[in-house]
Amino acid sequence: MERTSTGVPNEKMLMWAFIGSECMLFGSLIATYLAYRGRSIVGPYEEELLNIPFITVTTFVLLMSSLMMVLALSAVQRGDPRGSKLFLLLTALLGLVFLAGQVFEFNHFAHEGLGLGRNLFSGTFFLTTGFHGAHVTVGVIWLLTLWAMAMRGRLGPEKSLKVEVAGLYWHFVDVVWIVLFTVIYLMSGASGA
Amino acid sequence: MASEMAHGAEAGGLETAMTHGSHEEPHASSRTYIAIALVLGVLTALEVMVFYVEALSPVLVPILLVLSTAKFVLVVGFFMHLKYDTHILRGLFFGPLAIAVAIIVAMMALYGYFL
Amino acid sequence: MATAEAAAHSEGKAGGTYAGGLWSWITTVDHKRIGILYFLSGLFFFLVGGLEAMLIRLQLAVPENTVLSAEVFNQLFTMHGLTMVLFAVMPMAAGAFNYIVPLQIGARDVAFPRLNAFSYWLFLCGALLLNSSFFFGGAPSAGWFAYANLTSSQFSPGHGMDFYVLGLALAGAASIVAALNFIVTIINLRAPGLTFMRLPLFTWMTLVVSFLIILAFPPFTIGTIFLLFDRMFGTLFFEPSGGGDPVLWQHLFWIFGHPEVYILILPAFGIVSDVIPTFSRKPLFGYPVVVYSGILIAFLGFGVWAHHMFSVGLGPIANSAFSGLTMLIAIPTGVKMFNWIATMWGGSIRFRAPMLFSIGLVAMFTIGGLSGVMHASAPADLQQTDTYFVVAHLHYVLFGGTIFGLFAGIYYWFPKVTGRLLGERLATAHFWLLLIGMNLTFFPMHFAGLHGMPRRTFTYPAGLGFEGYNLASTVGAGITLLAMLLFLLNFVRSLRSEATAGANPWEASTLEWATSSPPPVHNFDVTPEVTSRDPLWYDGIALPAGEEEFHMPNPSYWPLVVAGGILMAAAGALVGLPVALLGAAVALAGIYGWSFEPIH
Numbered sequence: 001m002e003r004t005s006t007g008v009p010n011e012k013m014l015m016w017a018f019i020g021s022e023c024m025l026f027g028s029l030i031a032t033y034l035a036y037r038g039r040s041i042v043g044p045y046e047e048e049l050l051n052i053p054f055i056t057v058t059t060f061v062l063l064m065s066s067l068m069m070v071l072a073l074s075a076v077q078r079g080d081p082r083g084s085k086l087f088l089l090l091t092a093l094l095g096l097v098f099l100a101g102q103v104f105e106f107n108h109f110a111h112e113g114l115g116l117g118r119n120l121f122s123g124t125f126f127l128t129t130g131f132h133g134a135h136v137t138v139g140v141i142w143l144l145t146l147w148a149m150a151m152r153g154r155l156g157p158e159k160s161l162k163v164e165v166a167g168l169y170w171h172f173v174d175v176v177w178i179v180l181f182t183v184i185y186l187m188s189g190a191s192g193a
Numbered sequence: 194m195a196s197e198m199a200h201g202a203e204a205g206g207l208e209t210a211m212t213h214g215s216h217e218e219p220h221a222s223s224r225t226y227i228a229i230a231l232v233l234g235v236l237t238a239l240e241v242m243v244f245y246v247e248a249l250s251p252v253l254v255p256i257l258l259v260l261s262t263a264k265f266v267l268v269v270g271f272f273m274h275l276k277y278d279t280h281i282l283r284g285l286f287f288g289p290l291a292i293a294v295a296i297i298v299a300m301m302a303l304y305g306y307f308l
Numbered sequence: 309m310a311t312a313e314a315a316a317h318s319e320g321k322a323g324g325t326y327a328g329g330l331w332s333w334i335t336t337v338d339h340k341r342i343g344i345l346y347f348l349s350g351l352f353f354f355l356v357g358g359l360e361a362m363l364i365r366l367q368l369a370v371p372e373n374t375v376l377s378a379e380v381f382n383q384l385f386t387m388h389g390l391t392m393v394l395f396a397v398m399p400m401a402a403g404a405f406n407y408i409v410p411l412q413i414g415a416r417d418v419a420f421p422r423l424n425a426f427s428y429w430l431f432l433c434g435a436l437l438l439n440s441s442f443f444f445g446g447a448p449s450a451g452w453f454a455y456a457n458l459t460s461s462q463f464s465p466g467h468g469m470d471f472y473v474l475g476l477a478l479a480g481a482a483s484i485v486a487a488l489n490f491i492v493t494i495i496n497l498r499a500p501g502l503t504f505m506r507l508p509l510f511t512w513m514t515l516v517v518s519f520l521i522i523l524a525f526p527p528f529t530i531g532t533i534f535l536l537f538d539r540m541f542g543t544l545f546f547e548p549s550g551g552g553d554p555v556l557w558q559h560l561f562w563i564f565g566h567p568e569v570y571i572l573i574l575p576a577f578g579i580v581s582d583v584i585p586t587f588s589r590k591p592l593f594g595y596p597v598v599v600y601s602g603i604l605i606a607f608l609g610f611g612v613w614a615h616h617m618f619s620v621g622l623g624p625i626a627n628s629a630f631s632g633l634t635m636l637i638a639i640p641t642g643v644k645m646f647n648w649i650a651t652m653w654g655g656s657i658r659f660r661a662p663m664l665f666s667i668g669l670v671a672m673f674t675i676g677g678l679s680g681v682m683h684a685s686a687p688a689d690l691q692q693t694d695t696y697f698v699v700a701h702l703h704y705v706l707f708g709g710t711i712f713g714l715f716a717g718i719y720y721w722f723p724k725v726t727g728r729l730l731g732e733r734l735a736t737a738h739f740w741l742l743l744i745g746m747n748l749t750f751f752p753m754h755f756a757g758l759h760g761m762p763r764r765t766f767t768y769p770a771g772l773g774f775e776g777y778n779l780a781s782t783v784g785a786g787i788t789l790l791a792m793l794l795f796l797l798n799f800v801r802s803l804r805s806e807a808t809a810g811a812n813p814w815e816a817s818t819l820e821w822a823t824s825s826p827p828p829v830h831n832f833d834v835t836p837e838v839t840s841r842d843p844l845w846y847d848g849i850a851l852p853a854g855e856e857e858f859h860m861p862n863p864s865y866w867p868l869v870v871a872g873g874i875l876m877a878a879a880g881a882l883v884g885l886p887v888a889l890l891g892a893a894v895a896l897a898g899i900y901g902w903s904f905e906p907i908h
Contacts, residue, residue, distance in 0.1 A: 004496040006281055010419040016282045017491045017522060020289030021484055025526035027293030028560060031300040032530070032545075041551040056241050060234060067230035070272050071223060117542030120551050127537065145903075171272045175265055181237075182261035186244045187254060281495060289523055292610050296527075296563060303559070303614075303626060 009161055015168045026176050029128040030183060040119035044112055046188050051105070058101035059181045062136075065094030066174045069167045076150075079157040084150045088163075091170065092143040095136055102133045125184065132180060135173045142166050229271050236264050326829060327863075335863035337421035338829065339406050342428050344725065347403030349432060350396050356439070357391035358792065360384045362785055365749075369782035371770035381766035382449035383468070387439070389452030390472075393572065394479050395435040397710055401575040402431075402483075404717050405490055405514045407725060411820035411827060412508045414499025414836045419492040421861040422902065427486035429871035430478055437878060438475025441468055448472040451764060453565065454535075456546030456557035461539050467882060469539065473532045474878040480525045481874075487521035490514055499819070501838040505599070508818040509592065512599050513578030516606045517571050523610070524567035531560030540881070555620055562613035570609045572706060573673075574602060576713020577644060580666040583716050584648050586816040587663035588655025591842055594647045601640035601647075608637050618686045619693050627686040634684035641677055645670060660814070661735035665716035668743055672708025676701055679754070694764075696777075697757025703750045715742075715795075720814070727807035727825045734798035741791035748784030752777035817842030830860055864905060870898035 004010060037046075068091040075083030106126065114122045146166055149155045155163070240260045243249050249256065270276040275283055301307065326332065326341070333341060364384055367376040376384065410418055418424050441447045448468040450458045459469045494515045498507070507515075534545040535557070544550030546557050585592045592598060614622060614630040622630075648670050657663065679701040683689040692698055715738075723729050756777035761768060768774050812821035821844055823832055834856045840846040873895030880888025 005498040005502075006279060006496055008279055008282060008496065010492050010496055013282065013285070013492045013496060014420065014488055016285040017488050020285050021488070021522035021526055023286075023289045023293040024296075024523050025530060027297055028527040028530040028563070031297045032534070032556065032560075034297065034301055034306070035304040035553070035556060036551075039551045052241060052244060056237065059237060063233050063237065064230065066233075066268060066272055067226060070226045074223060074226075116537070117544060117550075120544055123534075123537065123543035123545055127533070127543075145900075168273055171268055174272075175268050178261055178264045178268065182240065182257050186240055186257050285491075288519075292523055296610065299611075300559065303622060 011161060011165050012168070015165045019168065019172045022172065022176075026128075026131070026179070029124075029131060030179065033124045033128050033184065036120040036124050040121045042119050044109075044114050044118075046121050046125070046184075049109055049112060049114060050185055050188050051108075052185055054101070054105070055181065055185050058098050059177065061094050061101070062098045062174055062177050065091050065098070066171055068094060069170050073160065073163050073167050076155060076163045077157055077160045081150065081153065081155075084155055084163075085147060088143055088147040088150055092140050092147060095140040095143065095170075099133060099136055099140065102129065102136075106130075128184065129180065132173070132176055135176070139166075139170050139173055143170070225271070229267055233264055233267060236260050236267075332863065334868060335865045337417075337425045337861050337864055337867070339410050339417050339421065339424060340725075340827065342424055343403045343405070343407030345403075345428055346399045346406055346431075349428075349435070350399030350401075350403060353391050353435060354396035354400065355792075357388050357396050358789070360388040360391065362789060364388060365782040365785040367766060368768075368778050370779065371768055371775055373767055376766060378766040379446070379449065382451075382764070383442075383447040385764055386449050386451050386454075387442075387447050390438065390448075390476075392706070393452065393568065394476065395431075395438075397572050397706070397714070398483065399431060400714050401517075401572075402427075402486060404510070404575065404579070404714075404721065405486075405517075408721060408820055409490065409494065409511050409514050410497070411724075411823065411831055412511045412818050413494060413497060413502055414819050414832060414838065415493065415497040416830050416832065416835075416858060417861065418489050419497055420489050422864050422867050423485060423489050425864070426867035426871055427482045427489065429868050430482035430485070430874060433871050433875035433878075434475045434478030434480075434482060437478060437875060438471050441471035441475075444471070453561055454557075455561075456535070456554035457548065459535055459539075459557075460546065469535070470882055473536045473539075474881060477529060477532055478874065478878055480529050483521050484525050487518035490518040491522070494518075499836050499838055502819075505596065506838060506841045509581035509595075509598060509602075510575075510578035513574045513581070513602055516602050517574045520567045520571050520574070520606050520609065524564045524571065527560050528564030531557055531564070534560075536881075555617070558617050558620065559613065562616045563610070565616065566613045567606070567609045569702075569705070570606055572710050573713075574606065576669060576710045576717075577602065579713050579717040579720065580648060580669050581644075582816070582818065583662045583666045583720050584651050585842075586720075586814050587658045587660060587666075588652045589658075589815075590651055590655040591817075591845075592647065593650035593653075595841060598644055598647050601643045604640040605637060608633060608640075612637065615684060615686075615689070618689045631684055631686045635681060638677065638681050638684070645674060645677075660719075661730065661732060661739065662716045662720035662814070664736065664739045665712045665719065668739065669709055669712040669716065672704055672712060672743075672746070676704025676706075676708055679704065692757060694762055695757035696753040696761045696763060699763055700750050700753035700757060703746070703753075707746050707750065712742075715739075721820075722802070723809035723813050724820055724825050724827070726803060727809050728802050728805050729809050729813060730802045731798050731805075734794055734801075738791050738794045738798065741787055741794065745784050745787030745789075745791050749781045749788060750784070752780045752784075756781075812844065817845040819843060830858060862905075864902070866898050866902035866905060870895050870902065873898050 004013075006013070040046075068087045072084060072087030072091055075087055109122075109125075116122055116126055143166060146155060146163060149159075240257055243253060243256050243260070269286070275286065326338070333345070336342060336345075363376060364381065367373050367381055406418070406424065410416070439447075445466050446468050448454065448464070448471060450464055450469065450472075454469070454472060457463060459472075494507070494511055534543070537543040538545050538547060538552075544552040546552050546554050548554060581592055581598055612630055612634045614626060615634045618627055618630075648666075652667075679697070683692045683698065683701065719730055719735060756774050759773055759777075761772075761774045761777075768778075807825075809825050811824050813825075814821070819836055819838070820827075822836060836843070838847065873891050873893070876891025876894060877888050878891070880886070880891050
């Protein structure tokens with residue numbers, strides 16, 4: 001039995017402290033994005049490119065992957081191997097769908113003439129969403145590793161803390177997207193006003 | 194709940210008298226999770242609707258802030274079960290978050306958003 | 309990374325001993341050994357940074373001097389700043405965090421021993437990567453603050469700035485990982501009864517500094533990544549011709565840079581807050597106030613960054629706001645000074661080396677603090693900024709404050725780490741020479757600065773009235789060097805002396821003095837229980853006798869593999885994509901090896 005002064009497992013506390021640090025990382029990216037919004041001096045500009053219906057779909061996919069994640073955790077906790085495998089895989093797959101959407105979006109923008117060094121929008125947009133995408137990628141690898149452990153019968157209820165910590169990370173990545181979706185995509189309608 | 198593998202206190206065997214497992218958090222049921230996911234979906238749909246309604250464009254930003262904050266709180270509170278966890282974890286998250294938000298707002302002010 | 313912390317344990321034996329040999333150091337996950345590694349690395353880079361300072365002072369000793377070219381001078385003052393801040397002071401403080409904090413809280417190790425080893429190796433990789441730039445076409449030369457757009461490919465051709473970005477990215481990541489580890493350790497591994505309001509002040513300040521690190525480094529990391537993309541991929545973040553704003557760099561840098569100076573000073577404050585009560589034989593005066601003022605300093609530290617940018621032209625409203633917040637910080641800082649003085653008041657003071665350096669800190673930091681309040685005022689700052697006045701100020705707080713505090717800690721804990729006391733006579737000589745040397749070096753800089761001598765210029769013409777001040781500074785630097793040589797002599801001689809210090813040579817009150825010197829691998833045979841703030845004075849314990857079952861972590865080479873992979877990936881950014889990919893693969897393999905390392 002693990003004993004800690006607060007009763008909170010060390011791994012879980014580590015993840016929360018790490019998430020606190022990540023708040024500052026994404027905070028800096030968002031602050032830069034906002035500081036530079038509307039300051040590009042050549043096009044293409046954000047309002048010509050951002051595709052709200054498309055990104056709404058991938059946003060919804062990421063939200064649903066969060067749901068799969070909590071279901072995976074409770075399956076692992078109650079010792080349900082079938083549910084564990086299924087929901088872990090679904091979480092990872094939905095994450096992959098989101099990433100595929102991002103690859104498609106980036107390609108589309110590049111095709112429209114928005115190279116990385118084109119203007120201020122391109123730099124801030126690609127780095128901010130790219131950082132988030134990198135976090136999703138790490139999360140997918142992590143989830144697939146857990147899924148592989150589950151497939152080999154090595155993810156019983158006694159290891160639920162591993163899934164819980166991965167879940168915290170995954171939900172945080174989702175939360176960051178909730179903010180980015182609003183700030184980058186939906187509020188682009190307000191920047192011209 | 195704590196496993197052999199998850200023996201993070203590699204200073205294991207530390208005889209800390211206080212509070213082991215004194216707060217096994219109550220788990221929301223799968224049904225609650227699905228309900229919350231539904232609410233999240235609806236809020237997202239509302240956000241997108243607001244974006245397209247011409248008449249709401251003067252109040253677009255405040256409405257979006259409220260809606261996305263609600264989504265944020267739901268995910269953090271229930272999916273990450275911060276609502277049921279100890280105040281130390283809440284502090285570890287909301288303290289840094291507050292500083293990050295303050296810095297974003299300060300930077301927006303410095304770059305002329307509120308003039 | 310958290311699941312990566314699947315722990316490997318081996319059965320610990322009470323009174324277990326360390327394995328010997330180089331391999332045991334490379335694979336160590338023991339907090340005490342990692343602390344020693346951190347400290348010795350920091351001391352080494354302290355000497356490197358000191359050497360760079362000596363060269364700078366030689367060049368400036370007389371007008372129109374030609375010891376160094378302008379280019380080399382720029383590299384030296386840049387590397388002097390970076391080395392001292394990131395590779396000397398921070399690791400020496402980290403050495404103390406590692407060695408002392410687990411002992412002070414009655415734990416057997418940190419929460420994540422392998423992660424701790426990883427932090428050390430990654431820090432070392434970052435330090436070596438940055439310093440290797442001297443051998444690959446020249447070190448960065450745009451100052452430690454590296455203002456855009458001096459750092460763009462156009463104005464900083466060559467790879468110096470790339471080494472800056474990559475080296476600091478590694479060192480920054482290492483600091484964040486270490487800080488996360490200490491946050492969990494201090495919150496979660498406290499001995500029974502050791503509540504937050506009973507923690508020794510050094511542990512408290514370690515906790516505060518750890519929070520500063522995890523919150524201050526990410527904005528800097530983002531800034532350096534923007535810079536990297538500007539230089540390598542043609543983005544326009546700091547490129548005015550494309551609409552970018554070079555001042556954005558200054559914001560991101562100082563959002564990190566200002567908390568960073570508290571990252572440097574607060575460990576010293578923690579040390580002094582432990583030393584002064586011990587040598588006054590009185591509990592710390594106003595303990596809660598010292599704790600809260602430390603927290604307040606840290607918190608306010610995030611709201612004052614633009615006081616480094618008064619001359620940029622942010623406008624009167626921004627300048628006034630940042631001015632006011634900056635002046636507020638003087639309050640909690642001043643409160644601490646009074647607490648230390650009040651602790652000494654009426655105590656039975658013993659002027660041993662740790663106490664001398666602590667009193668030195670109180671005096672010298674006060675001078676630096678006063679000049680700091682002077683340039684908190686924006687109009688005054690416009691006269692002082694970019695002159696030697698600021699150089700004087702920052703060295704009074706960082707040398708007179710941090711370095712004196714660290715030396716207090718070195719003299720204080722040396723017997724705990726080695727079982728031997730440092731020689732007291734050499735220590736006294738060291739203290740006085742250092743005090744005289746530093747004042748002779750830095751006090752004249754106030755005048756040179758107010759007379760208009762600019763910072764960061766490699767020489768100055770005769771006849772402007774700068775000659776006397778500069779010659780005095782150079783002589784002072786020589787005395788400082790002499791003082792350091794005395795310290796090294798003392799260090800080596802004491803290491804060879806007999807281990808007679810005993811568990812608690814200073815009759816101090818905190819838990820690290822309850823166990824033997826040096827402590828056994830597992831620190832405490834039985835975990836102590838604490839019922840007061842000064843357990844060794846009031847609880848009358850020593851350690852409870854008896855036996856207790858515990859596990860100590862296995863040695864592991866995976867932390868080094870992962871750090872090495874990351875170093876290779878970073879170097880790949882300069883050498884070529886295949887190397888970067890290979891490095892990433894090594895790091896990933898290392899993470900898996902680490903995660904699935906078998907349990908014993």
